[in-house]
Amino acid sequence: MRAIFLVDNGSLRPQATHNLRHVAASLSQQIGETVQAASLLHSNKIPAEEVDGIPAITLGPAAERSAEQGATEIIILPFFFGPSKALTGYLPERMATMQAHFPHVKVRVAQPLVDEQGDNDLRLAELLADNVRAKRPPGTKPRIALVDHGSPIPEVTAVRNRMAGQLSVLLGDDATCVVAASMERREGDEYRFNEPLLESLLDNPEFHTGSVILAMLFLSPGRHAGEGGDIADICHEAQQRHPGLTITTTQLAGEHPGIVDILHTRLRQALDGQRFLLEIPAIS
Numbered sequence: 001m002r003a004i005f006l007v008d009n010g011s012l013r014p015q016a017t018h019n020l021r022h023v024a025a026s027l028s029q030q031i032g033e034t035v036q037a038a039s040l041l042h043s044n045k046i047p048a049e050e051v052d053g054i055p056a057i058t059l060g061p062a063a064e065r066s067a068e069q070g071a072t073e074i075i076i077l078p079f080f081f082g083p084s085k086a087l088t089g090y091l092p093e094r095m096a097t098m099q100a101h102f103p104h105v106k107v108r109v110a111q112p113l114v115d116e117q118g119d120n121d122l123r124l125a126e127l128l129a130d131n132v133r134a135k136r137p138p139g140t141k142p143r144i145a146l147v148d149h150g151s152p153i154p155e156v157t158a159v160r161n162r163m164a165g166q167l168s169v170l171l172g173d174d175a176t177c178v179v180a181a182s183m184e185r186r187e188g189d190e191y192r193f194n195e196p197l198l199e200s201l202l203d204n205p206e207f208h209t210g211s212v213i214l215a216m217l218f219l220s221p222g223r224h225a226g227e228g229g230d231i232a233d234i235c236h237e238a239q240q241r242h243p244g245l246t247i248t249t250t251q252l253a254g255e256h257p258g259i260v261d262i263l264h265t266r267l268r269q270a271l272d273g274q275r276f277l278l279e280i281p282a283i284s
Helices: 014-031 059-068 085-101 123-135 154-174 189-194 230-241 259-271
Strands: 002-008 035-039 073-078 106-109 143-148 177-182 210-216 245-249 278-280
Touching (some): 014 035, 073 085, 085 278, 123 259, 154 189, 210 230, 230 245
Parallel strands (some): 002 035, 002 073, 143 177, 210 245
């Protein structure tokens, strides 16, 4: 018996849990098997009445509950763009805690949405292009800023840069340019790979007048990409500094229905043993 979990990092905002559950339900319908929505952290602190009266769950207790109910295999499908430390550090540690109580349970973690070592999959860039075109006024060639959160892991920022290159090719003459940017970064020269920051980009003379579309490389609404979040604040302040600047924000990547097809592929690859991020064998 196996249990499948669609797992995000977690948020205190109920909108993130709503989206994770929606995607998990769509994927469940597509594969004909239950996919449970769970977060690594935070979401269990959301009041149940804000998430349809059903408490949000975190992966550790949810995996242990599945093991108690007879699961001998846990499949984790990351709702992440790249191999963040949450997946390569915290997740194995938490699953080791679970295995201390249920040593017969094995764990397999699928690849994140962008598999840098896999086939050249353009589907994420294509849905980003869909989102941009939905916001592009006919006959215009706006500047595009592909924006992610920012990461201390170069491999995750490499995903951002790869998506910007693919998006530029797919949009072609529909855009003046496509530039990658991050919402924030840690202090120190060792994290300069996140540059440019969105705030700095919007002060650039090539960007601070005319129409700019933010292609949102975020998965779910939350403190950063949600209504009234950090991205909205950065854009509002930039437009206050530059009255000739008009910023339009796309739908989030994780809200596009095409995200389910990518997740389905990553899940099938893990289930078939073709490609996966990591595996934690049963202890006994």
